Amino acid sequence: MWRYSAVLPDVEPVTLGEGWTPMLQSRRYSGLYLKEEATNPTGSFKARGMSTAVSMAKKYGLKKLAAPSAGNAAGALAAYSTAAGIEAYIFMPRDVPMANYLEGVAYGAHVTLVDGLISDCARLVGERKDQEGWFDVSTLKEPFRVEGKKTMGYELVEQLGWEYPDAVFYPTGGGVGLIGMWKAFEEMEALGWVRPGKRPKMIAVQASGCAPVARAYEAGEQASRFFENAATFAAGLRVPKPYGDYLILEIVRESGGTVLELGDETILKSLLDWSRNEGLLLSPEGAAATAAYDHLIATGFLSPADRVVVFNTGAGLKYVDMIAEAMGLKRPAEKKLPERSPVGGIITPV
Numbered sequence: 319m320w321r322y323s324a325v326l327p328d329v330e331p332v333t334l335g336e337g338w339t340p341m342l343q344s345r346r347y348s349g350l351y352l353k354e355e356a357t358n359p360t361g362s363f364k365a366r367g368m369s370t371a372v373s374m375a376k377k378y379g380l381k382k383l384a385a386p387s388a389g390n391a392a393g394a395l396a397a398y399s400t401a402a403g404i405e406a407y408i409f410m411p412r413d414v415p416m417a418n419y420l421e422g423v424a425y426g427a428h429v430t431l432v433d434g435l436i437s438d439c440a441r442l443v444g445e446r447k448d449q450e451g452w453f454d455v456s457t458l459k460e461p462f463r464v465e466g467k468k469t470m471g472y473e474l475v476e477q478l479g480w481e482y483p484d485a486v487f488y489p490t491g492g493g494v495g496l497i498g499m500w501k502a503f504e505e506m507e508a509l510g511w512v513r514p515g516k517r518p519k520m521i522a523v524q525a526s527g528c529a530p531v532a533r534a535y536e537a538g539e540q541a542s543r544f545f546e547n548a549a550t551f552a553a554g555l556r557v558p559k560p561y562g563d564y565l566i567l568e569i570v571r572e573s574g575g576t577v578l579e580l581g582d583e584t585i586l587k588s589l590l591d592w593s594r595n596e597g598l599l600l601s602p603e604g605a606a607a608t609a610a611y612d613h614l615i616a617t618g619f620l621s622p623a624d625r626v627v628v629f630n631t632g633a634g635l636k637y638v639d640m641i642a643e644a645m646g647l648k649r650p651a652e653k654k655l656p657e658r659s660p661v662g663g664i665i666t667p668v
């Protein structure tokens with residue numbers, strides 16, 4: 319990611335090898351390119367934003383960072399903070415994917431599980447940060463996460479030969495990736511790095527169980543309303559009231575794109591379709607985007623000849639518990655621990 323350091327904050331990077339993720343052409347749809355963000359450290363695109371945010375926090379001498387998270391941002395913050403020698407305080411819903419809980423604990427962060435959603439986590443961070451001396455790295459409340467995420471825009475254009483695609487599909491929770499990519503397009507045009515052409519249609523994808531931006535888009539509103547009782551297995555999309563909703567809506571409209579919502583059943587169907595036909599186990603968020611592609615081809619909004627980039631924002635393997643539950647799969651057998659370790663008997667005489 320830091321190959322773009324000329325357009326990133328001037329700082330010694332805290333890096334774990336994020337960015338420059340594969341752009342995979344679909345085996346079935348010649349116009350569809352999948353941007354595979356699963357290969358990032360901590361298995362999601364959240365690594366990009368946390369790499370810049372934590373690098374700058376280190377530069378400014380901050381010692382304690384806090385963030386509410388739907389899950390993957392927490393894992394990334396925990397990893398990058400450890401790499402920088404900074405303490406991380408992360409707040410996530412109690413029912414986050416197990417992988418997100420595990421990585422918070424394994425990376426040594428201070429993990430608080432909250433009975434509620436990311437909005438409740440954000441409230442707790444806000445209430446306690448001054449007294450605890452935490453710096454709040456919530457989405458869009460500090461300026462540097464968006465800088466890291468904008469590199470997705472630079473990368474996709476570079477990987478397509480410095481040309482815009484016709485559309486970009488982005489699974490949208492807080493929307494920072496979409497906002498960052500739009501910023502990247504603006505910068506690249508000013509720098510003369512992109513061949514002049516029409517900017518891509520930005521397609522923001524949400525889950526029907528939490529679709530505040532889709533509902534606002536449909537209603538022609540400028541901002542979203544709090545989405546009550548948010549529930550979807552696409553955990554990263556459970557953001558009931560995105561802080562930058564008005565920016566997402568503005569960008570989508572300016573680009574000639576749209577906002578879609580897909581039900582969990584449709585998302586799971588697309589996830590299994592991509593596993594079985596492309597050899598890629600997408601995150602539920604990424605599968606929402608592939609389902610959205612199918613939908614927009616079926617409705618004629620896009621044509622199969624259009625060149626589009628679909629973001630798989632995270633690794634399906636981070637969601638083993640959630641996907642298994644959605645599929646009704648149970649672990650074939652409980653792991654039985656031997657009563658006595660066999661090691662002595664194998665390596666040495668009993």
Ligand SMILES: Cc1ncc(COP(=O)(O)O)c(C=O)c1O
Pocket residue numbers: 362364388389390391457489490491492493494495496553554555601603604631632
């Ligand atoms: C895998 C995944 N995809 C998409 C999102 C949504 O990202 P954003 O908040 O930038 O819209 C998240 C957020 O947690 C996520 O973890």
